[in-house]
Amino acid sequence: MANFDAFLSKAPESRLGARWQVARFWPLMAGFNGVLAMNALMLWPSRSGVHLLIFIMTLVLLPFLLMLWTALAGLIGGRAPWWRWLVTQHRDPAINLWSCRQALLAQASFVGSALVWLWLMLISRQMVFYWSTSIEWVSQRVDSLFQVLSLGVITAPRALVISASEAGAITGWETALLSHAAYWGAWLSQVMLLWVIAPALILAGLCHWRMRRTLAHWPDHNAQLRRYYHSLKQDPLRYTALEPAQPDASLSANKLAIARHPLTEPGFGWLQPEGYLPAGSVYLGRGGHKADEQSVRNEGGVLKHWYCRVDQVATGDLADLIQLHSQQCDHPTLILCVPDPEPSELNNLLRSWQTFVERQQLRVHLTVVQPEVQKHG
Amino acid sequence: MAEFPCFAVVGHPNQGKSSVVSTLAQDDHIAISPVSGTTREAHRYRLVLKERVLYEWIDTPGFQRARQILEWCNERAHSAADRPALLSQFVEEHKTDPRFADDCAVLTPVLAGAGIIYVVNSSQPYSAAHDAELTLLSWTAQPRLALLNPMGPADQVAATRTQWQQALQQYFSLVRTFNPLRDSFTSQLALIRSLAEIAPDWQSALLEGVDALEHQRQERHDQAADAVVGYCEQVYRFQLQVPLAGPKEQLKARALAQYNAELQRRESRLQRTLARIYGHHHLDWEGEWQPLSHRDLTDRREWRAWGLPRRRLAALSTAAGAASGLAVDAAAGGTSLLLGAALGGVIGGLAGNFAGRDPVTVQWVEKIPGYEHWQLGPVSNLEFAVALFGRALRIWYQVRVRNHADRAALRLSGSDLNQWLEGLASRQQVQWLYWLRKWLKRSLTESEQKQMKHLILSIGDQMDSL
Incomplete structure (x- = not known):
């Protein structure tokens, strides 16, 4: 995962995405509820028409108040609608804004679907709009309420139309109201658009914009997500191996017994200090390779042993000299001298020598000795 | 060239x-x-x-x-x-x-x-x-x-x-x-x-590499501290519900074993996370760590091994309690005559000195006959919480200072928490315990977690310097 954008684009495939499927359909469910609510308003409180005051309360005032509450809580208070905690328990401002946007879309969808259904009904059947109240004060205020709802942008219903819609005011009111149905439909549509649908969509857009801004720095706001993102993110700085890793080498591991006795036989000493080996020994590895080769040729018929300290590193130079010696002496002995005290890594050192003999295909007897007397005159 | x-x-x-x-x-x-x-x-x-x-x-x-x-x-x-x-x-x-x-x-x-x-x-x-x-x-x-x-x-x-x-x-x-x-x-x-x-001709690229590696190192420390905070949030607030079936003492012991296993599992996850952050893919956790991981974390002896000496914990707890009380005094506009700080200090000191025997809260949550449940957690014991924290930091220390050429098993000689904390300023030590005590009461908010992370990063700096 190269960067945060790539991480976000993969979000629906991740374990985070699966939780949101139900909440994504929240506005659709609200739309369905809008149709149900519109149908209910046509049947209640009387089957003869739509009660204007209940209609305005259900599809304008209540959604408007809810929208206002959602927007204020989400955009200013940073809080989310109640159902957000059913989706996830994560504390996260981006999730809050997303839930807030869904809630606003749901409110717009609820009123919008009711509006569409209203017009379908107006086109396909006879509808009347009325209101009825026995409280005189309410009756007097309806006119001014409708003026306020019009916001001065659209034509408010004329006082005559309003009073004509008041049930019981005129005998034979249903006939009179039928002629005003389209007028009421148009006016109610504008009120719903102006008070609920348009503001809800604008506020949802604002939530969406705020959410996008938060998403751009999402890991800063959410510790859990930050950890998940970093676990997937590819570090821009990295070491790259150009060759595949070398498999572990198969190394010899025969157990070698350590003998304890003095060194008595002279032999070739590889990188040994002067005087360490029995008299007559030849010391090699101190000068050039050709000089060592000459020494091996000269003494190879007489000397049968090679002395090396176990903690020395064997190289190809030594292997070549032993090979050369093997031409004169069948199976010389390679004696590994273990110093006292024993090195802590003795087993590994012995394995190194065994591997050396095996890889260089040396025909030697390998023995390990801890010399009891190390000084020779 | x-x-x-x-x-x-x-x-x-x-x-x-x-x-x-x-x-x-x-x-x-x-x-x-x-x-x-x-x-x-x-x-x-x-x-x-x-x-x-x-x-x-x-x-x-x-x-x-x-x-x-x-x-x-x-x-x-x-x-x-x-x-x-x-x-x-x-x-x-x-x-x-x-x-x-x-x-x-x-x-x-x-x-x-x-x-x-x-x-x-x-x-x-x-x-x-x-x-x-x-x-x-x-x-x-x-x-x-x-x-x-x-x-x-x-x-x-x-x-x-x-x-x-x-x-x-x-x-x-x-x-x-x-x-x-x-x-x-x-x-x-x-x-x-x-x-x-x-190599003067290569100087700029090499120094750029050094800068990039330093930056990456800091980011790794940051992520590691974040992971430790996340781990603490998980284990301190972890709750386990077990049905009430059988004698109470047996049930409690069984539930604590289950709780312990869950803590071990989360700790293993922290090990893997920290190892990944520092680019270790073949760490030998089986060496010395594994026998320790089988131990009962809810055992009080473990707390002593991984946490702080009791006297030190009591001193820090007193100071952290007093800090909490000061907040109350400030809210009262000083009219409490520093009574909040004094009371907070006493309560904090008592909490540090006489932490209960139970590592976690144990309560009977569902009382409908036939459906009774015990709930274990969240962690309520300060000593236990400090021990869990000490273990988490020890894991971090292991992977933080370890070179990639080192293939030996991870060595654990005990907790260094006390030593690391001593390197911090007194104010930071008190702050650390203050947030830890808060953690035992509720989840830390995002900004509180950030403050805790900064304290953990400061402890991390002590790991390098010691």
Whole structure:
């Protein structure tokens, strides 16, 4: 995962995405509820028409108040609608804004679907709009309420139309109201658009914009997500191996017994200090390779042993000299001298020598000795 | 010269060349063995920053027949000017000869323009073979630096150090001591800076690499501290519900065992997360850690081993309690006459001194007959909480200071929490316990977690300095 954008684009495939499927359909469910609510308003409180005051309360005032509450809580208070905690328990401002946007879309969808259904009904059947109240004060205020709802942008219903819609005011009111149905439909549509649908969509857009801004720095706001993102993110700085890793080498591991006795036989000493080996020994590895080769040729018929300290590193130079010696002496002995005290890594050192003999295909007897007397005159 | 800095790590066999590369390249896949001749061919490792190569390390096998190569060249050289060409000619003629396969693998990148890092095990005596190797490398006229790797016993290293210093200074303008298993990240960066000194043409890329590595290191620490905070949030607030079936004491013991297993599982996850953050893929957690991980974390003896001494915990708890009380005093506008601070201190001191025997809250949550449940958690015991914190920090310490060349099992000699905390300012120590106490009451908010993270990062700095 190269960067945060790539991480976000993969979000629906991740374990985070699966939780949101139900909440994504929240506005659709609200739309369905809008149709149900519109149908209910046509049947209640009387089957003869739509009660204007209940209609305005259900599809304008209540959604408007809810929208206002959602927007204020989400955009200013940073809080989310109640159902957000059913989706996830994560504390996260981006999730809050997303839930807030869904809630606003749901409110717009609820009123919008009711509006569409209203017009379908107006086109396909006879509808009347009325209101009825026995409280005189309410009756007097309806006119001014409708003026306020019009916001001065659209034509408010004329006082005559309003009073004509008041049930019981005129005998034979249903006939009179039928002629005003389209007028009421148009006016109610504008009120719903102006008070609920348009503001809800604008506020949802604002939530969406705020959410996008938060998403751009999402890991800063959410510790859990930050950890998940970093676990997937590819570090821009990295070491790259150009060759595949070398498999572990198969190394010899025969157990070698350590003998304890003095060194008595002279032999070739590889990188040994002067005087360490029995008299007559030849010391090699101190000068050039050709000089060592000459020494091996000269003494190879007489000397049968090679002395090396176990903690020395064997190289190809030594292997070549032993090979050369093997031409004169069948199976010389390679004696590994273990110093006292024993090195802590003795087993590994012995394995190194065994591997050396095996890889260089040396025909030697390998023995390990801890010399009891190390000084020779 | 190569288009980007490129250094071949060369030397005698079994000197720790692969260990040096493994640590510098932060790669624990590189085959390392105490047995000589493990590396059989050259391997390259590039440091890439946003698809741009900053520099390259080349791990090579050891020289096998340096004396023979030297003699071959000397026989054919008429003047010093012929030597580099003769070395190239040698490699060309012997590249298919199995006897010289290792030597050609060493010389090829150097002849192609790579700089040289010559590694020697400074516990081994200087020999004619080393002399031949150094002579050959000096003929290439490439930028070169010698590294003394103190691999062996300290007395042997001390005995041969002067000999090596004198020999190497004849061939190298810079000689450094570097232990790939133990030296800190700062030493690793110092080594790369040294390379920048000897190769002026590559200086900017190498120093850019150093900056990028430093930045990456800080990011890793940041992520690790974040992971520790996340782990604490999970384990402190963890709740386990068990149905009430059977005698109370047995049930409680069984539930605590289940609770302990869950804590171990979360701790294992923290181990993996921290190892991944620091690029460790093959850590041996089975070594010393595993037996410890089987222990009962809810056992009070474990708390003592991993947490703080009781007296120290009580002192810090008193101070943290007083800090909480001060907030109350401030809210009361001072009318409480510092009663809040005094009471907070007393309560905090008591909480630190006389923490209960139960590590976690145990309560009967569902009382409908037939559906009774016990709920264990969240963690309620301060001593237990500090112990869990101490273990988490110990895991972090293990992976933080560990070099990639180190393949030994993880060693745990006990908690260093007390020592690390002592390095912090008193105010930070109190703050740390203040947030810890808050954690036992509720989840920390995002901003509180950030403050805790900064304190953990400060403790991390103490890990490096101790």
